[in-house]
Amino acid sequence: MKNISIWKDTVKEKEYPELNENKEVDVLIIGGGITGISTLYNLSNTNLKVMLVEQNKIGMSTSANNTGKLNYLQNDLLDKIRTNFNDKTAAKYIKSQQDAIEMIADIITKENINCDLQKVNASLYTNEKEEVKKIKDLEKFLKKMGIKVEKVKKVNIVKSKYMIEVPNTYTFHPIKYVYGLLKNNRFPIYENTSIKRIEKKQDYYICSTDKYKIKSKWVVIASHYPYFNIPYLFPIKASLEKSYLSASKTLARPISLISYNKPTISIRNYKDCLIYLSNSHSLNKHICAKENFIELQNKLKNLDLKPDYLWSNIDIMTNDGLPYIGRLKDNILIGTGYNTWGLTNGPLAGQILSDIITGKQNEYIELFNPKRINLTNILGIITNVYKNISGFIKGYLVRNNKVTYKKIDKQKVMIYQDKKSHIVNRKCPHFGCGLVFNEVEKTWDCPCHGSRFDLDGKCTMSPSNHDISIRKK
Numbered sequence: 454m455k456n457i458s459i460w461k462d463t464v465k466e467k468e469y470p471e472l473n474e475n476k477e478v479d480v481l482i483i484g485g486g487i488t489g490i491s492t493l494y495n496l497s498n499t500n501l502k503v504m505l506v507e508q509n510k511i512g513m514s515t516s517a518n519n520t521g522k523l524n525y526l527q528n529d530l531l532d533k534i535r536t537n538f539n540d541k542t543a544a545k546y547i548k549s550q551q552d553a554i555e556m557i558a559d560i561i562t563k564e565n566i567n568c569d570l571q572k573v574n575a576s577l578y579t580n581e582k583e584e585v586k587k588i589k590d591l592e593k594f595l596k597k598m599g600i601k602v603e604k605v606k607k608v609n610i611v612k613s614k615y616m617i618e619v620p621n622t623y624t625f626h627p628i629k630y631v632y633g634l635l636k637n638n639r640f641p642i643y644e645n646t647s648i649k650r651i652e653k654k655q656d657y658y659i660c661s662t663d664k665y666k667i668k669s670k671w672v673v674i675a676s677h678y679p680y681f682n683i684p685y686l687f688p689i690k691a692s693l694e695k696s697y698l699s700a701s702k703t704l705a706r707p708i709s710l711i712s713y714n715k716p717t718i719s720i721r722n723y724k725d726c727l728i729y730l731s732n733s734h735s736l737n738k739h740i741c742a743k744e745n746f747i748e749l750q751n752k753l754k755n756l757d758l759k760p761d762y763l764w765s766n767i768d769i770m771t772n773d774g775l776p777y778i779g780r781l782k783d784n785i786l787i788g789t790g791y792n793t794w795g796l797t798n799g800p801l802a803g804q805i806l807s808d809i810i811t812g813k814q815n816e817y818i819e820l821f822n823p824k825r826i827n828l829t830n831i832l833g834i835i836t837n838v839y840k841n842i843s844g845f846i847k848g849y850l851v852r853n854n855k856v857t858y859k860k861i862d863k864q865k866v867m868i869y870q871d872k873k874s875h876i877v878n879r880k881c882p883h884f885g886c887g888l889v890f891n892e893v894e895k896t897w898d899c900p901c902h903g904s905r906f907d908l909d910g911k912c913t914m915s916p917s918n919h920d921i922s923i924r925k926k
Contacts, residue, residue, distance in 0.1 A: 456894045458764045459700040459726060460517045460628045467511055467632060472643040477668040478502040480810060481660055483648050484675030484915075486516035487631055487795060488788040491803025492673055493642075494560075494634040499811060504667065506646040508676070512631040514914050515677045518766035519796060520698065520719050520728050523557060523623040524575045525550035527794050528711050532591060533774040537829040542820070544598055546775065549817050550794070553801040554623065557630070560800075566633030569626040569723070571707060576605055578616035579713040585615040588713055592617050610720060610727075610756065611710060624709055624721050627796055647918045648680075653783070671810050674787045675802070678769055678903055678916040680883065687916075688884065689837045690830065691777075691790050693736035693903045694768045697749045699760040700726040717793070726761065729753060733793075736767065737844035740851055740900040742891040763893060767903040767914070768793040772833025777823035778802045780809060787823055841884075844901035848887025849879075851900075856890045866923055867897070869908060877910040882919035897921065 455462055480496060482489045485507030496503050525547050535543040561570050579588055595602045605616040635642075650661045651672060660667045679687050696717060705722045712718040719730040731752055732745045739745055746763055753760055771777060771790040776798045781787045786809060788802030801817070808815040852858060857868040858879070865879040869890065877897055881888055886901035896913070897906040905914040910922030 454760055455762050456764060457762065458518050458698065459723065459728070459762045460521065460626060461513060462762065463626070464628045464632065466513070467635070469507075469511060469642045469644040472506060472646040472662060472665055472667075475666050475668075476504060478504045479669065480504070480671040480673065481506070481658075481667050481669035482673040482675055483660070484677070485511040485642065485644070486514050486675065486677065487512075487627065487799035488802045489673070489675035490631050490634050491800040492675060492788070492806050493638065493640055493803075495803050495807035496810065497637070497639065501810070503640045504643070504669075505640065506643045506648060506667075508645070508647045508915065508918060509913055510644055511635075511642065512628045515766065515768070515795060516631055516799070517628050518698070518764055519627060520721055520730050521624055521627050521723065521796065522575070522709060522719070522721060523554045523625065523796055524709065524711070524794075525554065525622065525797070526575045526577045526617075526619050526711070527792075528577065528717060529587070529714050530774055530792055530794070531594075532587060535594070537773045537827070538775075540594065543594070545817075545820055547595075547598065547600075549801060549820065550797045551621070553797040554621065556804065557797075557800050558623065561625075561630070561633070564633055564636060566630060566636070568629035568633055571624050573622060573624055573707045573709045573721075574618040574620055575622040575709045575711070576608065576616055576618040577711055577713055578605070578608075578611060578613035580612050580614055581714065582614060584713050588615050588617060595619065608708070608710065610705075610708070611718065622709060624707075624723065626723070647912075649918055651785070658785070671784045671786065673806055673810075674781070674785065674789075675806075676915045677767075677789070679787065679789060680916040680918045688841055688902060689834045690772065692770050692772075692833075692837050692840050694733055694770050694793065695736050695765060695903075696730050696733040696768070696793075697742075697745045697765050698728065698730045698763070699749055699753060700728050700762040701753060701758040701760050703727045703758055727758065729758075735840060736903060737840045737847065737900055740844075740847050740889050740898075742898070743893055746893045765891075765894060768795070772837070773825075773827060773829040775825075776802070776821050778805050778821035779818055779823050781823055786810070841901055844899075845884075845886045848881075848889055848900045850887075851889050853890040853892060855892055861923065864923070875908040875910075876923045877906065878921040878923060880921075881917055882921065883917040888921070
């Protein structure tokens with residue numbers, strides 16, 4: 454069994470250099486996941502000087518840890534948007550997802566990208582009696598939009614009291630898609646290049662690494678979770694959700710299922726494997742990853758499956774259910790907060806952000822405005838403050854018996870011993886939260902905002918842009 458995603462294990466990683474000199478460009482894209490690469494792709498036909506930097510490896514963060522679905526039937530999210538806004542806003546959101554799916558399919562055809570694209574009906578189900586009425590109401594809403602919705606009688610892999618399905622959705626290999634967008638790329642890309650500061654200077658920005666500076670007219674923040682706390686106060690404008698995934702060899706017909714409510718169960722097949730997601734929870738709860746992986750394995754055992762791959766993922770959840778895509782301030786743009794649906798919203802963000810830069814009209818700019826203010830967002834701040842405090846406290850209270858906790862030169866450290874000693878700082882550089890040891894994936898995880906570090910302390914997932922390695926004297 455491998456403790457990485459099946460997507461990472463079935464591609465050969467692309468190699469890009471580390472930034473080694475100062476640069477001046479028109480557009481700097483920070484983040485090499487599906488949002489950043491989609492923005493890069495959409496700017497390829499312009500005369501702009503564009504550059505992309507990635508803190509780690511291209512395509513190997515959140516974009517590589519999902520189920521690989523292109524779907525507009527998105528569990529209870531559509532009803533959340535209907536409640537927080539209105540039916541008109543929800544209908545526009547669904548249209549945005551359908552447009553994104555069609556755009557992705559067209560790009561795959563145009564660029565001849567081999568990413569295992571498969572068209573499949575997507576199903577939404579519940580096994581809870583009180584949720585049947587909600588799905589039936591959603592069914593009526595979708596039909597009013599002209600979407601063909603059919604009731605599904607039975608699927609052996611899950612128990613359901615009510616299930617519906619819609620057409621024109623897909624599954625694919627997300628990293629192969631991201632790499633496919635780069636086939637004809639002409640812009641410079643730099644890996645292992647972390648931006649530590651962004652400073653406004655007249656009508657341009659200076660973006661600094663530890664050694665070099667990049668001067669740019671536009672800055673696109675396409676990292677999973679923005680590293681800054683001020684002035685945007687992002688930690689109280691969004692929360693995080695963690696989920697656990699597996700891939701198991703089995704013979705299965707093409708399938709794409711998702712449960713209506715939380716904790717989410719999401720299922721699809723990929724070639725001779727069944728991909729199964731479950732145990733989704735707020736990041737500040739159940740911070741012992743091993744327990745959640747054991748629970749997932751027990752569910753697989755009930756299906757007579759054994760996992761060949763086990764991994765986890767972290768998603769950013771906005772308070773009102775809509776992503777944050779657009780102009781953050783002046784010429785700083787952002788794409789984040791996809792509420793577990795980054796494979797549609799990431800490419801959509803790439804289109805919206807490139808349209809803003811080039812001055813084109815886009816019907817979704819106002820819908821996803823990151824500066825929007827509404828009652829749900831305000832009330833959500835209170836909940837997010839509690840989640841931040843809870844994660845902060847638990848990070849220091851929870852200890853793993855595989856780890857030694859001590860002080861070295863007055864610094865609190867954690868030590869994991871295998872063939873060698875892995876000594877790291879116990880504090881997350883982003884917000885000062887205590888880190889916990891992920892025994893299954895062998896990472897150091899932040900229960901506040903989702904930063905992750907490998908055994909030797911290298912940061913592998915934002916918002917932290919610093920490592921936690923302890924340099925030996």
